[in-house]
Amino acid sequence: MYSVLAVDDDRTCLFIMKACLKKWNYQVTIVKNANEALSMLGNKSFDLVLTDVHMPDMNGFELQRCIIQEFSLPVILISADTRAEVMCNGLKNGAQRFLVKPVMADDLKDIWQFAKWWKRTKNIISAPPSQISGSSQESVTMVDSHNGNYNISLYVFFSLASESTHLDNTTGKNLQVRVVIYLLVFNTGKNTRLVWTWDLHSRFVEAILLIGYHRAVPTNILEVMNVEGLTRRHVASHLQNLSYTTNQMDYSDQNTLADENDNNTGNSGAHGGANNIMFSSTNNVTPSSFSHFWENFQSKQSINVGDKNSNYIFYGNNINTDQLTQV
DNA sequence: ACTCGAATAT
DNA sequence: CATATTCGAG
Numbered sequence: 001m002y003s004v005l006a007v008d009d010d011r012t013c014l015f016i017m018k019a020c021l022k023k024w025n026y027q028v029t030i031v032k033n034a035n036e037a038l039s040m041l042g043n044k045s046f047d048l049v050l051t052d053v054h055m056p057d058m059n060g061f062e063l064q065r066c067i068i069q070e071f072s073l074p075v076i077l078i079s080a081d082t083r084a085e086v087m088c089n090g091l092k093n094g095a096q097r098f099l100v101k102p103v104m105a106d107d108l109k110d111i112w113q114f115a116k117w118w119k120r121t122k123n124i125i126s127a128p129p130s131q132i133s134g135s136s137q138e139s140v141t142m143v144d145s146h147n148g149n150y151n152i153s154l155y156v157f158f159s160l161a162s163e164s165t166h167l168d169n170t171t172g173k174n175l176q177v178r179v180v181i182y183l184l185v186f187n188t189g190k191n192t193r194l195v196w197t198w199d200l201h202s203r204f205v206e207a208i209l210l211i212g213y214h215r216a217v218p219t220n221i222l223e224v225m226n227v228e229g230l231t232r233r234h235v236a237s238h239l240q241n242l243s244y245t246t247n248q249m250d251y252s253d254q255n256t257l258a259d260e261n262d263n264n265t266g267n268s269g270a271h272g273g274a275n276n277i278m279f280s281s282t283n284n285v286t287p288s289s290f291s292h293f294w295e296n297f298q299s300k301q302s303i304n305v306g307d308k309n310s311n312y313i314f315y316g317n318n319i320n321t322d323q324l325t326q327v
Numbered sequence: 328a329c330t331c332g333a334a335t336a337t
Numbered sequence: 338c339a340t341a342t343t344c345g346a347g
Contacts, residue, residue, distance in 0.1 A: 191336080191344095219328070237343070240329095240332095329347105330347095336341080
């Protein structure tokens with residue numbers, strides 16, 4: 001059982017958070033300000049800390065720095081403040097995640113993974129994250145393995161990072177490497193299907209942020225992503241998956257709104273609804289990508305995707321319409 | 328080249 | 338059944 005410390009000066013938020021965490025069997029301790037948090041950390045051991053960003057006695061960022069440096073624990077920040085600087089600042093300082101209030105129970109279900117990951121890697125020296133346009137891809141290997149009926153082709157790029165060790169053939173030394181799975185293709189016999197791995201999706205999001213929305217068309221994104229084997233068509237489909245123009249805020253299932261003429265094929269919105277990758281359960285949303293999209297949503301800006309100007313609205317599994325209209 | 332949405336695979 | 342990816346078309 002993972003032990004979590006939750007910090008928030010807002011009593012209501014704190015109790016909601018506690019209830020949500022208990023739902024997923026976390027052992028929860030709650031405190032209402034940063035000083036209490038620090039003394040609590042001093043006499044009890046925790047796996048993870050959830051903290052609000054804005055508090056009276058000390059702000060969440062300072063607390064975060066303290067926790068990471070002195071107690072070496074992973075921190076998840078929580079705030080209603082969705083300004084990009086705020087979110088990015090938290091991340092830059094080492095927060096594992098930035099959750100936007102109101103926090104839903106589902107948001108907290110898998111946070112144990114951060115605690116687990118933290119324990120595994122905190123003793124390993126980590127290299128700076130690879131740059132999207134950088135030359136961190138030092139070698140490419142291809143692995144074929146059989147998994148049931150599937151023929152899985154893995155194109156694996158090694159980059160200096162912190163996940164596991166890899167024997168370097170040329171020097172005979174063990175290097176610290178992270179295996180980044182960019183291209184994972186399932187060969188089912190009838191056709192091949194690309195899997196949007198977390199790494200590939202991250203690279204996709206980073207590419208869009210780097211290019212800027214006005215130029216974020218499939219061809220450009222593909223070029224910046226620079227992943228061998230990825231096609232323009234893959235990117236186009238994923239981009240389409242990312243945003244869906246609709247006035248129907250509650251369009252959350254590609255099947256439910258199938259109209260009568262749809263002959264029950266049940267997919268009037270294959271690229272919309274729950275398939276929306278910004279909030280999909282299979283593709284993690286990076287806080288920076290979230291903040292950009294959120295900002296655009298808030299200001300009702302027009303995002304130029306492709307050759308059309310449309311108001312893109314984001315919704316999906318982990319967000320409800322109350323959350324969208326509240327701000 | 329782009330996007331939509333039907334078709335198809337998981 | 339719900340969701341994810343491909344693909345034919347405009």
